[in-house]
Each structure stands twice: as C-alpha cells, then as structure tokens.
Amino acid sequence: MIASVVTHLKTPVISLLVFAGLGFSGHSQDTITAIPQKSLEIPQIRWVKQWPSADKKQKTHTFKTRFNAIFLGKKTPVLSRPVSVLALNPGNFWILDQGAKSIFHVQREVGEIPHFIRKSTFDFSSLVGICAIPPDGFIFTDSHAKKIYKILPEKKQLQILNDTIPLDQPTGIAFSSVTNQIYVVETNAHRIAVLNEKGEIVKHIGSRGTAAGEFNYPTHIWIDKAGLLYVIDAMNFRVQILSSEGEVISVFGEPGDASGYFARPKGIATDSHGNIYIVDALFHVVQVFDMKGVFLYNLGNQGQKQGEFWMPSGIFIDDSDFVYIADCYNSRIQVFQLVYGNKK
Numbered sequence: 001m002i003a004s005v006v007t008h009l010k011t012p013v014i015s016l017l018v019f020a021g022l023g024f025s026g027h028s029q030d031t032i033t034a035i036p037q038k039s040l041e042i043p044q045i046r047w048v049k050q051w052p053s054a055d056k057k058q059k060t061h062t063f064k065t066r067f068n069a070i071f072l073g074k075k076t077p078v079l080s081r082p083v084s085v086l087a088l089n090p091g092n093f094w095i096l097d098q099g100a101k102s103i104f105h106v107q108r109e110v111g112e113i114p115h116f117i118r119k120s121t122f123d124f125s126s127l128v129g130i131c132a133i134p135p136d137g138f139i140f141t142d143s144h145a146k147k148i149y150k151i152l153p154e155k156k157q158l159q160i161l162n163d164t165i166p167l168d169q170p171t172g173i174a175f176s177s178v179t180n181q182i183y184v185v186e187t188n189a190h191r192i193a194v195l196n197e198k199g200e201i202v203k204h205i206g207s208r209g210t211a212a213g214e215f216n217y218p219t220h221i222w223i224d225k226a227g228l229l230y231v232i233d234a235m236n237f238r239v240q241i242l243s244s245e246g247e248v249i250s251v252f253g254e255p256g257d258a259s260g261y262f263a264r265p266k267g268i269a270t271d272s273h274g275n276i277y278i279v280d281a282l283f284h285v286v287q288v289f290d291m292k293g294v295f296l297y298n299l300g301n302q303g304q305k306q307g308e309f310w311m312p313s314g315i316f317i318d319d320s321d322f323v324y325i326a327d328c329y330n331s332r333i334q335v336f337q338l339v340y341g342n343k344k
Contacts, residue, residue, distance in 0.1 A: 043273075045299060047307050048090060048322070048335040051106055052079060054306075077113050079104060082326040082333060084267070084314035086130045086138060090322050090335050094151075096127040096140060096314075099331075103127070103140070103151070106333075116156040122149065129173040129220065129314075133182070133197070141170040141184065148173065148184065148199060162199025172220040178227030179244045185231065190215045192231065192246070205246035210236055212248040220314075222268045230268050230276060237262040239278065239293070252293025259287065260295030267315035267326070271338055277315055277323065284309045286325065304330055 080099025087093035095104040095111075101124045102113045123145070130140040138151040139161055148161040148170060169188035176183065181202060182195040190208035192215075193201055206215045216235040223229055228249065229242040238253030253262050263282035270276050275296065276289045284302035286309075289295055300309045314326035321338040 043275075044339040045323070046337045046339065048337050050306070050327075050332045050334045051109065051111060052332060053109070077102065077104075077118075079111070079331050079333075081328055081331065082313070083127060083328060084130050084140075085316050085324045085326050085333050086132060087316050087318050087322065087324050089318065089320070093316075093324060093333070094130060094138060095326070095333060096130050098127055101125065101127070103130075105153075114153075114156070117151070117158055120158050122158070122160075128171040129185070131174045131182075133175045134177075139173060139175070139182065141173050143169045143171050143187065146170060148182075162195075165195070165199050165201060167193060172218070172232070174221045174223040174229075176223045176227050176229075176244055177225070181244075183221055183223065183229060185218050185221050187217050187219055187234075190217065192218070192221070192229070205242065212240070212251050213242070213246070215240075219265075220267050222270060224270050224274075230270065232265050232268050232278070234265060237265065239265070239268065239276065239289075241291075250291070250293060252289070259283075259285075259298055260289075262287075266313050269315045269317040269323075271317050271323075272319075272321050273340060277317065279312045279315050279325065281311045281313060281328070284312065286312070286315065286323075299336070300325075307334070307336075309334075 077100050080097055082095045083098050084096040085093055092107050097104055103117050104111050105114050124142050126142055126144040128141045128143050130138060133139050136154055139148055141148055146167045150159050150161045167184065168186045170184050171187045172185035174183050180197060184193045184195060186193050190206065192205040194203045194205060196202055206213060208214060208216060210216065215233050218231050219234045220232040221229060227244040231240045231242065233240050237255040238251055240248065241250040242248055255262060263280055265278050266281050267279040274291050278287050280287055284300065286299040287295065288297050288299065300307055302308065302310060304310065309327050310329040312325050313328040316324045323336040323338060325334045327334050
C-alpha cells in the first residue's frame with residue numbers, strides 16, 4: 001500500500017515522490033522522498049508503523065485485563081481520540097486520549113492504560129499536552145481541570161505537580177533542559193507561564209494581541225535542544241519562535257487555504273536539522289517549514305490509509321528523528337522515520 005502525500009507547494013523548493021519499500025523491523029513501509037533543488041540535503045520520510053495495528057486489534061497482555069474481559073465482562077479500554085504523544089523510541093511511547101479520558105502506555109506493540117492510572121481518582125476531562133521531565137518522569141495538562149499532573153512510571157505514581165498553582169486553561173507544555181524550567185501555555189490568558197521544577201511560577205511571557213511577542217489563544221509549544229520556544233499562536237494563525245527568556249526571534253504564518261498557510265494549526269516539533277513540523281487539523285496534513293518560515297512540503301492528506309490523516313492533533317520527534325503523529329479521528333498513532341543524505 002502506498003501512502004498519499006499532499007504536494008501543493010507555495011514555493012518550488014521541494015517536490016515529493018512516493019515509493020513502496022521493504023519493512024523496517026519486519027514492518028512494510030512507504031518512503032516519501034523530498035527532493036530539494038541544488039545543494040539541500042535529501043530527506044526521506046519513511047512510514048514505519050501505526051498503533052493499534054491496521055487490523056484494529058489492540059494488544060494487551062496483563063492477566064488482570066484478560067480475567068476481567070473473560071469472567072467479569074469488562075472491556076479493555078481502546079484508543080479513541082489521541083491528541084498528544086510522547087515517545088522514548090518507536091517501541092515505547094505514551095498517549096493522551098481525550099476520548100478515553102486517560103493515558104495509554106505502549107511497549108513492544110502492547111498498549112493499555114497502566115493500572116495505577118486507571119485506579120486513580122483524578123477525572124481527566126480535557127487532556128492536551130505532555131512532556132518529559134528529569135530524571136525519569138512525565139508531566140501533562142488538563143485544560144478544564146486547570147492542572148498539571150506528574151507521572152513517575154518506575155514508582156507507578158500519578159500526582160498533581162502543584163495543587164496551588166493558578167493556571168488559566170493550560171494546554172501545551174514543554175520542559176527546557178537549558179533553563180531547567182517548565183513552559184506551560186495558558187490559552188485563555190494568552191500567555192506562557194514559566195515554572196520551576198516544583199511547579200512554582202517564575203514569570204509569564206506574553207499577553208493578548210497581534211504584535212510579535214503577543215498571543216491570541218496560543219495552544220501548543222515545543223522546545224528544542226538549544227532552548228528555543230516554538231509556540232502555536234492559534235488564532236493569530238502563526239508560529240512564534242522565542243528565546244528561553246521570551247525574546248522574539250521569528251514570527252511566520254497567516255490564515256489561508258493553501259499549503260504554507262494555516263487553517264487549524266495544532267502540534268509542533270522540530271527535527272535534528274531544525275526543520276519545523278506543524279500539524280494542521282483542518283488540512284489533515286503536517287506542514288514542514290525551515291527556520292526562516294519558508295514552506296518546504298506537506299506530509300500526508302485526508303484519509304485512512306498509511307500516511308493519511310483525519311483531523312491530526314499532536315506530534316513528537318525523538319532524538320533519532322522518528323516522527324509520531326496523533327492521528328486523532330483515525331484513532332491511531334502513526335510513526336515515520338526521517339533519513340537525511342546518505343544515512344540508512
């Protein structure tokens with residue numbers, strides 16, 4: 001099966017070709033090759049897999065899960081409306097599911113809601129963003145509950161990061177290894193809250209407006225290894241790149257109905273070469289830009305096949321340039337791999 005790709009270009013920088021290829025770790029995969037002009041490196045975007053698998057059989061393996069299903073008639077929770085994903089590698093990732101109002105953990109193709117999360121008394125009404133926090137935990141937001149939660153997988157613990165912190169619709173969240181601070185998007189307050197590792201507010205960045213450094217219902221955020229902030233300024237239909245202190249470095253984007261413009265921008269991430277990947281739910285694609293905001297190419301189009309999306313939401317890119325897309329209304333996570341130049 002060959003993945004489909006939207007290839008309408010705002011500028012003639014890159015054209016996309018699609019090839020069928022042999023499997024990655026036993027999986028069949030499609031290769032989307034972006035061919036730049038002149039001296040630019042050649043990125044290849046390979047479809048690796050999806051979870052749950054295409055046959056819709058979500059694997060679970062715990063004795064209790066099977067016992068409950070067979071003898072108590074309790075159904076295993078299935079992935080419903082994934083909105084965000086955080087990955088350690090293609091075989092180990094965490095998913096925020098707004099439909100199931102919970103968090104799935106996938107290991108070696110087996111995925112389920114961990115017992116310590118399922119038995120918690122917290123009511124997750126609107127999960128949005130998730131990120132890793134050292135040394136080995138995760139934090140995630142619930143916009144309706146106005147809280148940040150912390151998962152300690154090794155200790156099998158789930159707790160509120162700071163129950164006293166005043167947040168106004170927290171959505172996107174990211175941790176900076178440069179400043180050792182947490183950056184939380186407060187959508188309804190049109191700003192970013194900067195927290196220390198205890199969840200205490202250090203300062204705020206931004207206010208409502210249309211000027212550079214101002215926001216209009218921002219939603220998602222990504223922080224790269226250099227500490228730069230990439231913010232989806234949703235209702236201004238643009239992306240703002242800021243320093244860790246909140247200084248404006250770059251602003252690009254505008255509303256429109258063609259590639260290179262935005263309709264419903266959501267998740268954002270960068271790869272190892274600094275290219276910026278932005279999920280657009282209404283376009284059903286991932287749009288890729290360079291650091292100057294120049295549109296490069298689209299990944300995907302609307303559909304249910306490999307490499308296609310239906311109202312995608314979140315994105316995560318790991319250190320090995322594996323790309324994870326929360327394909328929300330297809331109820332799955334799709335995994336791709338980026339390969340540059342002659343790398344295999």
